[in-house]
Amino acid sequence: MQKIPILLPRLGEAVAEATVQTWLCQSGDTVAKDQDLLEVETEKSIIAIPAPAAGVLLDIDKPAGSRCQVNEVLAWLHSNESDVVQPVDSGSPHAAPTPTETSPTHTPTASLASNSGRHGFLSPRLRALMQEQGLTELDLHLLRGSGQHGRIKADDLTQLLEHLQSHYEPHPAGMLRQAVADSMSRSWNRPLATVSSAVKMDALLAHRKTLPERPSASVYALSTLAQALKEDGRIAKLLLGDQLWQAQQIDLALAIDVDNGIYNPVIQSVDAYSLGELAVEVKRLIAQAHERQLPSNGHNTGIATVSNYGSLGITWATPLPPPGHSCLLGLGAVRRQPDWHPATQSWQCIRACEITLTFDHRIADGGTAARLIHRIVHLLEHPDLLS
Amino acid sequence: MNIPMSEPITYLEAIRHAQTDCLHTDERVFIYGEDVEDPLGGAFKATKGLSTRYPERVLNAPISEDAIAGMAVGAALDGMRPIIEFQFADFAILAFNQLANHAGAGAWRHGQPCPLVARLPVGGTPGGGPFHSQMVENWLTTPPGLISVAPATVSDAYHMLKQAVRCDDPVMFYEHKALYFHQRASLSNAPEYPLGRAVVRRQGQDISLVSYSAMVWDALSAAEQLARDYQIEAEVIDLRCLKPLDMNTLYDSLEHTGRLLVCTEAWPYAGVSAEVIAQVSSQAFHLLDAPPRRLNAKDVPVPFHPHLWNAYRPNTADIVQAALDLVRF
Structure with missing residues (x-):
């Protein structure tokens, strides 16, 4: 059994204190893990x-009515669970006395540990070790800190490295893998949402046979996305500080799957290409990607991406748009499926697929995304409308 | 000399033996201080019997610390090797001008060494009170040119005093009164370390406890308690020499512990512990996995009452608690 403190958690970026509103249980009550114990009121809400x-x-x-600071002790819990997520002084590798035996007073060291970012205070020793190992703060997500308030000790990292030495085999990640990892991690730092819709593909598949270049589904997707954005480009923005920057040119990237990575070459002003020209350009880029001969995009990484994950047999997915892209249009695999035909009052076999639009929810809302994907569906189902 | 190397002697006897050796081997050496001559042989009997054996080289001084130090500075500049005794280090403040402005600055001012040794009985014993218990190293490590050493063991008291006399620079020799009679050891197997070297008294992987003088023994006993009750292995480092500091020994220790706790009986403000932490913070920041911390005497005059005395000076329990905080940080 151990006596663990119930602390006032940090309830928001700017919330430093809260008032105890109601206790939902009394001292002596047996409580389950995650059972609500009390409600506190902050400037914004009751939590x-x-x-x-x-x-x-x-x-x-x-008691109810008390004002308290973040990390202040609200109450004490007698628990026999060993793995408590509460940020208390637990997990010490040494057989140390429980917090009941040490005074829970604020020491300068404790406040240092709590007054910090996502991983707690990173000590100079830990930072030196990270530098020596070529690690970034991102890599620390693998660790659960054993220091006060979950702070990651240098020893925690050393132990992880020792575990890796004995259970894993290292291989250099390679530049491409590292670049993709970096891009995906940075992309993940924003709220992303996905809308999807079904597309009837028969018209498109018939249309492509009329063109000597035989454009692929990716080409149609690039072309429809370009046209839809040209008609309504509100989603094509970047958010920087308190400014929204509207893209002035429809430069789109195409995700190309290669061995151990992915490339996103950019085609500038996609709206200026005919389907045939675009097919030639896409074919050239895919060939260059597989030979790893793609020219650098420079600073122009485009405004949105097309990913034809359907070519890998996937019917539905939510790939991450690269950082700086406000949306990604994904194409699922085409399948034959029954479709109710009202005129003949019968089922017909059609070819169809799902398309997805994953977008930066800071910039666009569901309605904007829905209108955009509906327009894309309409263009894909009516390829004659494409220039 | 017939020093009983194999028999246990006290810290005070070691100091007396070292002075005897110096008087015997070097004719330039003489002892000057209040009542150092027999029959008293010094306030703590550190020179007992020496004036009888060396009547012209163990000399009583007037009750003036300023005059004692001033005479020693002159003699040292003139090629002698004076050992001066202050009855209590507390009174050495009266000689600060001679020690700081003349002994310390001498090498720069007239290009000549000033090889005097000032013996400074420091530190508290219960009931010692405000004028007979102070640690004075924080004052005397500030001016340039003064070497400061603080032995914690019988063997160091013996060897370091002899090394101090051989040293061409003025050496402030802090001898802790609580060790005088209670530390007892034989000199036969005790190693002689270089004067400026810090020594690892106990090896450990989890935290570096740094101290000197009598506080070394508190640190050692805290280390035993940490090992016994908490499976924490503390490395105990005895600085021995407070100026200059042997920082490399500290950095070697911090390489494996990553945690530093400096314990002293002196007042906190701008002292040896502050200096150690400042140097570690600027030179070995990358080794630290927890904030460097220190334990010092309270920032008040030394109290008389035993209860207040216990609260005033860091003790074993304080060291254990501070070490736990750092290891768990």
Whole structure:
């Protein structure tokens, strides 16, 4: 059994304190893990605080009405769970006394540990070790810190490295893999959402046979996305500080799957290409990608991406748009499926696929994305409309 | 000399033996201080019997610390090797002008070494009170040119005092009164380290406890308690020489511990512990996995009452708690 403190968690970026509104249980009550113990009121909202572990609620230090600071002790819980996620002094590698035996007073070191970013305070020793190993803060997500408030100790990283040495075999990641990892990680730092819709593909598949270049589905996708954005480019923006920057040119990237990575070459002003010209350009880029001969995009990484994951047999996916791209249009694999034909009152076999639009939710809302994907569906189903 | 190498002697006896050796081997050496001559033989009997054996080289001084130090500076500049005794280090403040402005600055001012040794009985014993218990190293490590050493063991008291006399620079020799009679050891197997070297008294992987003088023993006992009760292995480093500091020994230790706790009986403000932490922070920042911390005496005059005395000076329990905080940080 151990006595663990219930702390006031950080409830938001700017929230430093809260007022205890209601206790939902009393001292002596047996509580389950994640059961709401109390409600606190911040400047913005009323928030329930769950139990970090199953146990018996002991003393309530902060009765209803008390104002308290982030990380202040609200109450104490008697628990026999060993793995408590609550950021208390747990997980020490040494057989140390529980916090009941040490005073829970604020020491300068404790405040240093809590007054920090996502991983807690990174000590100079830890930073030196990271530098020596060529690691970034991103790599620390693998670790659960054993220091106060979950701070990652240098020893935690050393132990992880030792574990890797004995259970894994290292291989150099390579520039391409590292570039993709970096791009995906940076992309993940924003809220992304996805809308999807079905597309009937028969008209498109018939249309492509009329063109000598036999444009692929990717080419049609690039062309329709370009046209849809030309008609309504509101999604094609970048958010930087308090400014939204509207793209002035429809430069689109095409995701090309290669061995151990992915390339996103950019085609500038896609709206200026005919389908035939675009087919030639796409074919050239795919060939260059497989030979790893793609020219650098320079600073122009484009405004949106097309990913034809259907070519890998995938029917539905939500690939991440690269950082700087506000959306990604994905094409699923084409399948034959029944379609109700009202005129003949019968089922007909058609070819269809799902398309997805994954977008930066900071820039666009569901409605904007829905209108865009509907327009894309319409253009794909009516390829004659494409210039 | 017939020093009993194999028999256990006290820290105070070691100091007396070292002075005897110096008087015997070097005719330039003489001892000057209040009541150092027999029959008293010094306030703590550190020179007992020496004036009888060397009547012209163990000399009583007037009750003036300023005069004692001033005379020693002149003699040292003139080629002698004076050992001066202050009855209590607290009174050495009266000689600060001679020590800082003349002994310390001498090498720069007239290009001549000033090889005097000032013996400074420092530190508190319960009931010692404000004028007979102070640690004075924070004052005397500030001016340039003064070497400061603070032995913690019988063997160091013996060897370091002899090395101090051989040293061409003025050496402030802090001898802790709580060690005088309670530290007892034989000199036979005790190694002689270079004067400026810090020594690892106990090896450990988890935290570096750095101290000197009597506090070394508190650190060692805290280390034993940390090992016994918490499976924490503390490395205990005895600085021995407070100026210049042997930082390399500290950095070697921090390489494997990553945690630093400096414990002293001196006041905190701008002292040896602050200097150690400043140097570590600027030179070995990359080794630290926790903030460097220190434990010092409280920033008040040394109290009389035993309870206040216990609260005033860091003790084993304080060291254990601070070490736990750092290891868990």
